[in-house]
Amino acid sequence: MPTYIKLTQDGLTTVEDPFTFVADDDQYIPPGDVILSLARFQTDGERLLSEGRAVGVRVTADETVESLAYDLPRLSVVALEFPKFRDGRQYSNGRLLRERYGYEGEVRAVGDVLREQAQFMLRCGIDAFEPADGSTPEAWAHAAGRFRHVYQRAADERVPAFVLRAERQ
Amino acid sequence: MYRYDTIDKEFVADRANEFREQVGRRLAGEITEEQFKPIRLMNGLYLQLHAYMLRISIPYGTLNAAKLRKLAWIAKTYDRGYGHFTTRTNLQLHWIKLKDAPDILEHLAEVEMHAMQTSGNCIRNITADPYAGATSDELDDPRVWSEAIRQWATLHPEFSFLPRKFKIAVSASAKDRTATRIYDIGLAMRRGRNGELGFEVMVGGGLGRTPYLSHTIREFLPTRRLLSYLEAILRVYNRHGRRDNPWKARIKILVNQLGAEEFARQVEEEWAKSDHELVDLPDIELARIRGHFAKSFETLPARSEAFEAAKAADPEFARWTRHNLHPHKAPGYAIVDVSLKTPGLTPGDASSEQMELVADLAERYSLDEARVNYQQNLILPHVKLEDVPAVWRELKAAGLATPNIDLVTDIIACPGLDYCTLANARAIPIAQQIAERFADDEKAEEIGELKIKISGCINACGHHHVGHIGILGVDKKGEEFYQVTLGGSGAEDAALGTILGPALPYEKVAEAVEQLVEVYLRERKDGERFLDTFRRTGVAPFKEAVYADVH
Amino acid sequence: MKGLTANRLIDGEVVFWNAGEWVERFADIEMFEDAAAAEAAEAHAKAQPTVVVDPYLMDLVEIDGVWIPVAYRDRLRALGPTNHLQHGKQAEGGKVVETLQHAHTAARSTGRINLIKRK
Numbered sequence: 001m002p003t004y005i006k007l008t009q010d011g012l013t014t015v016e017d018p019f020t021f022v023a024d025d026d027q028y029i030p031p032g033d034v035i036l037s038l039a040r041f042q043t044d045g046e047r048l049l050s051e052g053r054a055v056g057v058r059v060t061a062d063e064t065v066e067s068l069a070y071d072l073p074r075l076s077v078v079a080l081e082f083p084k085f086r087d088g089r090q091y092s093n094g095r096l097l098r099e100r101y102g103y104e105g106e107v108r109a110v111g112d113v114l115r116e117q118a119q120f121m122l123r124c125g126i127d128a129f130e131p132a133d134g135s136t137p138e139a140w141a142h143a144a145g146r147f148r149h150v151y152q153r154a155a156d157e158r159v160p161a162f163v164l165r166a167e168r169q
Numbered sequence: 170m171y172r173y174d175t176i177d178k179e180f181v182a183d184r185a186n187e188f189r190e191q192v193g194r195r196l197a198g199e200i201t202e203e204q205f206k207p208i209r210l211m212n213g214l215y216l217q218l219h220a221y222m223l224r225i226s227i228p229y230g231t232l233n234a235a236k237l238r239k240l241a242w243i244a245k246t247y248d249r250g251y252g253h254f255t256t257r258t259n260l261q262l263h264w265i266k267l268k269d270a271p272d273i274l275e276h277l278a279e280v281e282m283h284a285m286q287t288s289g290n291c292i293r294n295i296t297a298d299p300y301a302g303a304t305s306d307e308l309d310d311p312r313v314w315s316e317a318i319r320q321w322a323t324l325h326p327e328f329s330f331l332p333r334k335f336k337i338a339v340s341a342s343a344k345d346r347t348a349t350r351i352y353d354i355g356l357a358m359r360r361g362r363n364g365e366l367g368f369e370v371m372v373g374g375g376l377g378r379t380p381y382l383s384h385t386i387r388e389f390l391p392t393r394r395l396l397s398y399l400e401a402i403l404r405v406y407n408r409h410g411r412r413d414n415p416w417k418a419r420i421k422i423l424v425n426q427l428g429a430e431e432f433a434r435q436v437e438e439e440w441a442k443s444d445h446e447l448v449d450l451p452d453i454e455l456a457r458i459r460g461h462f463a464k465s466f467e468t469l470p471a472r473s474e475a476f477e478a479a480k481a482a483d484p485e486f487a488r489w490t491r492h493n494l495h496p497h498k499a500p501g502y503a504i505v506d507v508s509l510k511t512p513g514l515t516p517g518d519a520s521s522e523q524m525e526l527v528a529d530l531a532e533r534y535s536l537d538e539a540r541v542n543y544q545q546n547l548i549l550p551h552v553k554l555e556d557v558p559a560v561w562r563e564l565k566a567a568g569l570a571t572p573n574i575d576l577v578t579d580i581i582a583c584p585g586l587d588y589c590t591l592a593n594a595r596a597i598p599i600a601q602q603i604a605e606r607f608a609d610d611e612k613a614e615e616i617g618e619l620k621i622k623i624s625g626c627i628n629a630c631g632h633h634h635v636g637h638i639g640i641l642g643v644d645k646k647g648e649e650f651y652q653v654t655l656g657g658s659g660a661e662d663a664a665l666g667t668i669l670g671p672a673l674p675y676e677k678v679a680e681a682v683e684q685l686v687e688v689y690l691r692e693r694k695d696g697e698r699f700l701d702t703f704r705r706t707g708v709a710p711f712k713e714a715v716y717a718d719v720h
Numbered sequence: 721m722k723g724l725t726a727n728r729l730i731d732g733e734v735v736f737w738n739a740g741e742w743v744e745r746f747a748d749i750e751m752f753e754d755a756a757a758a759e760a761a762e763a764h765a766k767a768q769p770t771v772v773v774d775p776y777l778m779d780l781v782e783i784d785g786v787w788i789p790v791a792y793r794d795r796l797r798a799l800g801p802t803n804h805l806q807h808g809k810q811a812e813g814g815k816v817v818e819t820l821q822h823a824h825t826a827a828r829s830t831g832r833i834n835l836i837k838r839k
Contacts, residue, residue, distance in 0.1 A: 061412075064408065085204070085207065085330075086207055086290060086330050087330060087412060088290075088327070088328070088329065088330025088331055088407055089407060089408055089412075091326060091327040091328075091329075091330065091407070092327055092404055092407050092408050095327055100442065114204065116191075116204075116207075116208055119324075119326065120324075120326040120327075120329055120330075121326075123326035124326050124327055133200075133204075146183055146186070146187050147180060147183045147184070147187075147324065148179050148180070148183055149176045149179060149180050149183075150324070150326075151180075151320040151321060151323050151324070151325075152320075152321050152325060152326075152448070153447050153448065154326045154327065161176045161177075161180075161320065162320075162450050162451065162454040164176065165174070165176070165453075165454060165457060166451055166453045166454060169453060169457075195729075196729070196730065196770060197770070198769060198770040201769060202729075202769060202773055202774075216727055216732055216773060216774075217732075218734070218793070218796060218797050219732070219733075219734060219797065219800060219801070219807075219808055220727075220731065220732035220733065221731075221732040249804075249807055263801075264807070265732070266730065266731035266732060267729065267730055267731060267732060268730050268731065515803045515804075586792070586793060586796060587796065587801035587802055587803055588801055590793075595802060597801075597802070597803040598802055598803065601803070647790070647791060647792055648792070649792070
């Protein structure tokens, strides 16, 4: 079974991936838990969910999470696809999922995912990663924990500098 | 000025460590150049024609003696003893080695400086009025808000991979000394009906291939809502700005495609959905930041006899005070502009020795403050009038007392093809040739305010679109040609220039500028600046003069 | 005629290819009459990502008996900035440097496509 990195109670660890990604042109949907494109989810999602499967949706950078809003409580995974390292649209999608829609399932970064993005991704509510650079969970954790401080609130629990300062005064 | 606390110090230290590690991975071949490039750019490190170039951030153009001395030392130790101050009030060092860059970042951190976000598709260094805290015409100190923005924007998790770079300028005076209208976001402080302070929010300005002046999307934003509103703008841009074509990726394109009204509607809608209190700084933090900028001035008479006597005794000094001195809010003080535009030399360049001298003067005479403005000059913001003659003598001895602020020789020029891989043509030698033709101080004074701005390519780092005379280097079959525009302005009467005519060859540019100035001197009416005359006469007489010999 | 150039990774220095070595003086560049040989050298260079950045072939032209780059940009890389003649490779002087400095007009912009995307 393929693996990926996930933020769990024990920190960032390698976990097995129970989901199969179903491409849009795949005629056959394998048994078990699946991740679908947004379009595929709109046609087949209802049926698969009613079969008792866990279903995730893979959102491209061109798509917005608003279109998933009503379905979020039923989704096990939202996979945010980074077409390029430098394409930052999914950071907004991540924050919206967590902060605006209160989504509590897994938000997974897929695509051109490098450890340089680790902190940004975690801060934007992404808690699962399929690194394209072969990063280990240790390397990922190292990169994510590189900065002892942050200057702004985001979708994570980190306390920004201005709050720490106010508390100290 | 703002001083780092432990948090800020640890932050830049962490950043320097991170970069050291990343450089190590690159040198070891663990990451490719393609992967490394965005990383080094986020730390201000470019690979240019002759070497790496490090762009060091000078937040809202504010320096003190320790910082200037460190910059001078870095230039001497790791570069070739000089640096180039840019139109974004940063300092560029042109001869940097990759292997030294992590050490340099550590040295910068020692004086609370960094090179973060001086490149890359992120929120860049904030620009503020260079006379902040010194000029009498400001509603508030724009550095307070600039520093708040700086911290909020630093490694912002959502906005570090925007469609394109993003620049913010803050002004708090009716007089616009920061060219706010050509910024992605320009913030101009206004007073509301009940006396409270707020910002006029202007979005979508920018030069480059498609120049635009910004649109006001909100007439009045209460100051304390600044960051949450910026976050809403950036979110709309991050999600909907074009990413398919880097030439169409700036926010100005989005704003103009949607229309300013629709863009404003989307921002307001996004802003309405967000919890402002989570983003905006609490009063206690704003007060802390503000405290750093408080300055107390001595009680002095408004007139200094020593200063007046020096002016009367020395016409050269008197001339310099006419152009390089500006009124200060405190009686008996002046703001001193230090010109980095000696005719014949490189606009914006300063040697390590010159930086050290300005550091000394800042420490002795200007309450330990110096500034950089977008015209690529330095400023000593708080000099007692009685000290001005001494300051002038020392500046003069170091070649820093050219009396030409806003005059024809106060030319903005980007590094151009002499250094930059993006350039199509050289900018520096053109500036040198023009300045040499007007090197006579009397002649320059007679001509009056005339802002010449030169860019070596369409990216417009030299702001040519908003020059009274703008000069753009273009490549015609491998040869350097220059397109001239007239009538632009980056000030409160902002305007984009009009193209004069076909591009001119390298050899013809300085002569053409001389011809333009002659037309102006012939046509001008009482008190008119070059820009006023141009606006009255239109392009025709100027065009005729420059292209006369072509017919 | 072509020559191969790049910037050295560790310090950014402009370097030129000569028989498998990277040299700093343009006067020491290897000239390729044969396109296949030039491309083979370029392929070698591209396989050295920890040594050089952005290797590319530049066109050369003969002026006053000296072969120099066609593109003005490449000439500046072989010289240094024109506002500081004491900096860069030009400081050393010599016939090739002088030819480069005085050959303004014959420039064409081929070759710079490789560089223009660089930042």
